[in-house]
Every structure is written in structure tokens, then in C-alpha cells.
Amino acid sequence: MGGIYVPKQQFIEDLTEPQIEEIQKRMRPGGSFLSSGFIGPSQTLREVIKADAQALNQYGITYEQIADRLSFFMQWAFREESNSTGRLYCEGVPVDGKFMVFLHRSLGSIPCPFFYSLVRDEKDFGREYTCGAGSCSFEVKNEQDHSEISFPSLMPHLVRDHHFFEGDVPGRLNPEDAIKVLEIKPGVDYSLPKPKEKPSSEPGKKGNWISLLLKFLRAPHP
Numbered sequence: 325m326g327g328i329y330v331p332k333q334q335f336i337e338d339l340t341e342p343q344i345e346e347i348q349k350r351m352r353p354g355g356s357f358l359s360s361g362f363i364g365p366s367q368t369l370r371e372v373i374k375a376d377a378q379a380l381n382q383y384g385i386t387y388e389q390i391a392d393r394l395s396f397f398m399q400w401a402f403r404e405e406s407n408s409t410g411r412l413y414c415e416g417v418p419v420d421g422k423f424m425v426f427l428h429r430s431l432g433s434i435p436c437p438f439f440y441s442l443v444r445d446e447k448d449f450g451r452e453y454t455c456g457a458g459s460c461s462f463e464v465k466n467e468q469d470h471s472e473i474s475f476p477s478l479m480p481h482l483v484r485d486h487h488f489f490e491g492d493v494p495g496r497l498n499p500e501d502a503i504k505v506l507e508i509k510p511g512v513d514y515s516l517p518k519p520k521e522k523p524s525s526e527p528g529k530k531g532n533w534i535s536l537l538l539k540f541l542r543a544p545h546p
């Protein structure tokens with residue numbers, strides 16, 4: 325039973341017109357994917373992506389920076405959720421002394437509309453192939469200026485791998501809001517493997533210390 329090839333990244337420049345048509349059909353409100361849709365009924369994918377690209381350009385911010393920053397906050401929320409039992413929903417998790425992140429679980433998983441294929445076997449058992457999926461949403465509040473954003477867990481994938489923030493629909497993350505609320509600055513690398521603030525999470529330092537010791541021990545001594 326061979327699987328099918330699922331491209332992880334697909335940018336609009338690389339897609340053919342028929343492919344864009346197909347993706348747009350999946351993205352429309354009322355489509356089988358998400359009742360509220362990924363783009364407005366009269367929007368085109370091309371114009372949505374183009375407008376957001378111009379906004380990012382204006383701020384000198386990259387898709388990777390936004391995706392990394394979103395993932396950073398999501399990681400905090402997921403970690404806290406695994407340590408607690410639902411308290412997160414109402415209380416939120418403090419991050420970096422000025423942000424609060426909230427996680428909301430929803431029922432069912434939403435697949436990424438950029439690539440989707442449902443393959444049925446002889447018993448009519450369906451298997452979904454998609455480049456990404458998500459089943460929860462997040463809110464991040466900046467407590468200093470009382471601004472906030474919310475976004476679905478699929479968003480970092482949409483931004484990083486498709487340069488897409490959704491169109492005029494409830495799930496949209498306005499990139500300008502993300503840049504302001506999350507205080508994203510040009511030229512800063514946000515691709516941290518782990519949140520670095522909690523004292524319990526300093527494997528980097530410990531790792532360095534251990535690797536230095538090992539290096540010392542392994543080095544030839546007279």
C-alpha cells in the first residue's frame with residue numbers, strides 16, 4: 325500500500341491556475357473544510373496573499389519570524405496544558421512578564437486547504453493526506469498595551485509554508501496585528517527551539533557544560 329506524496333510547502337508562485345482554482349474552492353465559506361472558510365466569498369487567493377506580502381514588506385518582517393513567534397507562544401500553552409487540567413482555559417499562561425497566552429480546544433481537526441486528498445481503500449476506509457492540520461485556537465494578550473490577537477493552531481503552518489494568513493474570515497490573523505501585539509522586530513531570529521525563560525528549562529547551558537566536560541575527558545592527556 326503506497327502512500328502519496330504530500331508537499332509540505334506550496335507557494336502561490338509555484339502553483340498552476342487549475343491548482344489555485346482547486347485550493348480556492350476548498351477555501352470558500354461553506355466548503356467541506358471549514359464552514360466559515362479561509363477566504364471571503366468574493367476574494368481570490370492571489371489578492372489575499374499579495375496584500376499581506378506588501379504589509380510584511382512595509383514592516384521589514386518575514387513570514388518565518390511571525391510563524392516562529394506564534395509557535396513560541398503555542399509551545400508555552402501546550403506545555404502548561406500538559407501540566408494542568410483545563411485551568412489554562414480560563415487563567416492563561418504568563419509569558420515573558422507581559423504576555424498571556426490562552427489555548428482553546430475545539431472538536432475535530434481542520435486540515436490545511438493547500439493540499440488535501442482522501443484515499444479510500446477496498447473497505448471504504450478513508451485516509452486523509454494533508455500538509456497540515458490543527459484542532460485548537462490561541463489568544464495572546466499583550467498586557468502592557470492591552471492589545472490581543474487570536475489565531476488557529478494551523479496558522480504557523482499557513483504562514484511559513486504557504487505565506488497565507490487567511491482572508492476576510494473569522495480565522496484570519498492580520499499580520500500587522502501580529503507584528504504589533506507580539507512585538508516582532510526586523511532582523512531578529514525568533515526560531516528558538518524552546519522557551520528560554522523558565523529556570524527549569526536550561527538544557528542548553530547544562531548541555532554545554534556537559535559537552536565541555538566530555539570534550540575535556542576525551543581529549544588526550546599526558
Ligand SMILES: [Zn+2]
Pocket residue numbers: 332436437438439454455456481482485486
Ligand atoms: Zn498546508
